[in-house]
Amino acid sequence: MDALTQRAIGPAVRLLCQVRLVVLAFALVLALLDGAGWLGVFLVVLAAPFSFVPALNWDTRGRFYARNGILLAGDTAVAVVALLPLAGSPLMAVYAAATAALWGLFAGLRLAVVMAAPLCLYQLTAYDGGWRGLVTGAAGAVLTIIMTWTGTHLGRRLRRQAVQAAELAAVRADQAALAERLSLARDLHDTVAGDLAGLALAARGLADRLDREGAAPDTVGVARELGAAVRTAHEHTRRALGELRDDPDGLAALLTETVGRWSERTGTPAAADVDPEVDAVTGPGRARHVRAVVTELLENVRKHAGASRVTVTVAAAEGAVQVVVSDDGAGLGAAGPPGGSALDAGGSHGGHYGMRGVRERAQLCGGDATWEAGPEGGTVVTVALPAEPARALVEAA
Numbered sequence: 176m177d178a179l180t181q182r183a184i185g186p187a188v189r190l191l192c193q194v195r196l197v198v199l200a201f202a203l204v205l206a207l208l209d210g211a212g213w214l215g216v217f218l219v220v221l222a223a224p225f226s227f228v229p230a231l232n233w234d235t236r237g238r239f240y241a242r243n244g245i246l247l248a249g250d251t252a253v254a255v256v257a258l259l260p261l262a263g264s265p266l267m268a269v270y271a272a273a274t275a276a277l278w279g280l281f282a283g284l285r286l287a288v289v290m291a292a293p294l295c296l297y298q299l300t301a302y303d304g305g306w307r308g309l310v311t312g313a314a315g316a317v318l319t320i321i322m323t324w325t326g327t328h329l330g331r332r333l334r335r336q337a338v339q340a341a342e343l344a345a346v347r348a349d350q351a352a353l354a355e356r357l358s359l360a361r362d363l364h365d366t367v368a369g370d371l372a373g374l375a376l377a378a379r380g381l382a383d384r385l386d387r388e389g390a391a392p393d394t395v396g397v398a399r400e401l402g403a404a405v406r407t408a409h410e411h412t413r414r415a416l417g418e419l420r421d422d423p424d425g426l427a428a429l430l431t432e433t434v435g436r437w438s439e440r441t442g443t444p445a446a447a448d449v450d451p452e453v454d455a456v457t458g459p460g461r462a463r464h465v466r467a468v469v470t471e472l473l474e475n476v477r478k479h480a481g482a483s484r485v486t487v488t489v490a491a492a493e494g495a496v497q498v499v500v501s502d503d504g505a506g507l508g509a510a511g512p513p514g515g516s517a518l519d520a521g522g523s524h525g526g527h528y529g530m531r532g533v534r535e536r537a538q539l540c541g542g543d544a545t546w547e548a549g550p551e552g553g554t555v556v557t558v559a560l561p562a563e564p565a566r567a568l569v570e571a572a
Contacts, residue, residue: 179541181237183337184280184330188237191277191326192230198270199223202260215260222257225250241281250274251290255297262301268315271298272322279326287323295319341539349463360416368416371409378402411440426462427451427489430469434487437473445473445485452491456562464536465489465496468558471533472500475556480504482553494562495542503553533558 199219206215229240240246254274261267271294278287295316302308382398427449434447457465469487476482482504490497530546533556537544542560549555 177541178238178538179337179341180281180330180334181241182234183333185233185237187280187326187329187333188233188277189230191273191280192226192233194273195226195270195277196223196230198261198266198273199226199257201266202257202270205264206260218256218260222253225253237281247278247282247286247290250278251293255293258294258297258301263303267298267301268318271295271315271319275319275323276326276329279323279328280330284324284327287327288320291319291323338541345464345539352463363412363416368409368412371405371412375402375405375409378405426453426457426465429462429466430487430489433466433469434473437470437477438485441477443477443482443485445487448486448488450490453489453496456491456494456496461496461540461560461562464540464560465498468498468533468536468560469500471530472498472556472558475530476500476502476504480554496560496562498558498560499555501549501553501555503549503551506548506553536560 199222203216203219206213206219209215229237233240254271257270258267261270271291275287275291275294278290282290298315298319299309299312302312378398379402382395382402385395385398430449430453431447434445437443438445453465469489473485473487476485480502482502485500485502488497488499488501490499530544534544537558537560540560542558544556544558546554546556
């Protein structure tokens with residue numbers, strides 16, 4: 176179970192745990208009313224923590240509960256035990272149904288059915304003999320199986336909705352960022368770029384005038400160096416304006432252009448191998464994530480690797496986009512073991528906000544990021560981003 180699933184099913188888990196606690200409260204009352212019901216009181220007290228604790232801290236410990244086999248086996252045994260004080264009562268079917276739905280939420284259909292089987296068998300034998308008891312027990316068993324399937328289906332639907340909500344939020348954030356970039360580009364064009372162009376002309380005119388008036392060669396040289404520096408700053412500003420402006424059509428063309436610009440700006444040779452099929456896999460939201468990942472990985476190489484060669488490979492396979500950036504630079508340090516995740520990687524690249532951002536983007540998209548040493552030195556970073564779920568809904572938004 177991933178963090179997104181844990182958050183998505185949290186409200187349903189708490190609700191079902193609360194239902195079980197309410198039924199246990201009635202069972203406690205029934206046990207106290209029974210003159211010889213102290214065993215029933217003990218069983219209710221034994222079962223209560225298995226509902227109270229998950230309802231209290233599912234958001235922080237849910238994944239631990241869902242994958243701990245001992246806790247799941249214990250909850251199965253305690254669920255059967257908790258039915259003993261409710262034997263013959265309709266509340267038994269309610270508790271069993273809520274328990275089966277709870278298991279279906281986080282354990283999956285197959286495992287939940289296996290866990291619910293003892294509850295079904297107990298209900299078939301817990302009621303009084305005769306047709307009435309048999310029909311009542313069978314109905315309770317069938318309800319338990321139905322609620323197992325319902326819980327599983329509900330868990331899947333809640334996760335899909337959570338993924339769609341995250342994607343829609345990412346698209347809106349990307350649209351806001353795009354609008355901000357365009358606004359910044361307009362401001363740069365109207366102010367800084369124009370001022371630098373004027374300064375470049377003025378510096379050139381100054382150098383020519385000094386040369387005509389017979390100024391010292393050193394003075395003329397300084398004036399020309401000043402003009403060259405201003406022209407370089409103007410070129411950098413124009414390049415930044417191009418990157419801030421609207422993206423070219425198609426993710427493949429965009430990534431190729433991004434890698435080319437980075438190589439031109441840094442002077443580091445960079446080869447881009449972009450599968451044209453990535454355009455068919457990505458929607459607008461995922462495309463921006465892919466570009467941001469490539470940009471951040473390249474900047475990470477520039478800042479930390481000291482590489483002389485970089486290769487960027489972007490491929491589409493089985494409905495997902497895989498980004499691989501390899502370099503021949505300094506490689507991983509001692510803090511970053513080969514095969515470690517981007518979160519744990521260290522050394523020349525790891526532990527910084529850039530790679531943390533790459534990991535967070537990958538997790539937001541339901542993917543992952545790994546960081547390992549290259550076969551001939553350097554570093555290889557692999558980021559897998561699944562295709563956008565409910566893509567039509569995302570694009571419509």
